Amino acid sequence: xxxxxxxxxxxxxxxxxAVAAALLRTPVTAEPAFVGVVxxxxxxxxxxxxxSSARRLxxxxxxxxxxxxxxxVGTALAVVVFGPASLLVVxxxxxxxxxxxxxxxxxxxxxxxxxxx
Numbered sequence: 001x002x003x004x005x006x007x008x009x010x011x012x013x014x015x016x017x018a019v020a021a022a023l024l025r026t027p028v029t030a031e032p033a034f035v036g037v038v039x040x041x042x043x044x045x046x047x048x049x050x051x052s053s054a055r056r057l058x059x060x061x062x063x064x065x066x067x068x069x070x071x072x073v074g075t076a077l078a079v080v081v082f083g084p085a086s087l088l089v090v091x092x093x094x095x096x097x098x099x100x101x102x103x104x105x106x107x108x109x110x111x112x113x114x115x116x117x
Contacts, residue, residue, distance in 0.1 A: 009064060013094060017072075021084065027085075036094075
């Protein structure tokens with residue numbers, strides 16, 4: 001599992017979500033952003049409890065592709081059902097995930113090559 005690949009996959013979802021949010025002029029408010037941030041952190045915490053299982057599953061190319069497709073389609077459906085604030089929830093969650101990846105990568109680089117996974 002590489003952080004660069006994971007960041008690219010997150011970006012593949014974040015870019016169309018951000019474009020849609022801009023086109024729909026989605027207002028930036030605290031509540032949906034908070035839900036996105038907390039949701040991303042909760043998901044990462046839950047996955048870290050079963051890290052080896054999650055890692056094995058995520059290494060499957062089909063799982064990664066399906067996850068990106070599901071995230072885009074799911075976000076579109078959420079916009080239809082819940083409104084454009086759904087775009088902000090997803091964008092905040094993905095931004096949080098990307099920030100988390102960056103922090104982990106920086107820590108890994110600071111600790112030196114002997115401690116990298």
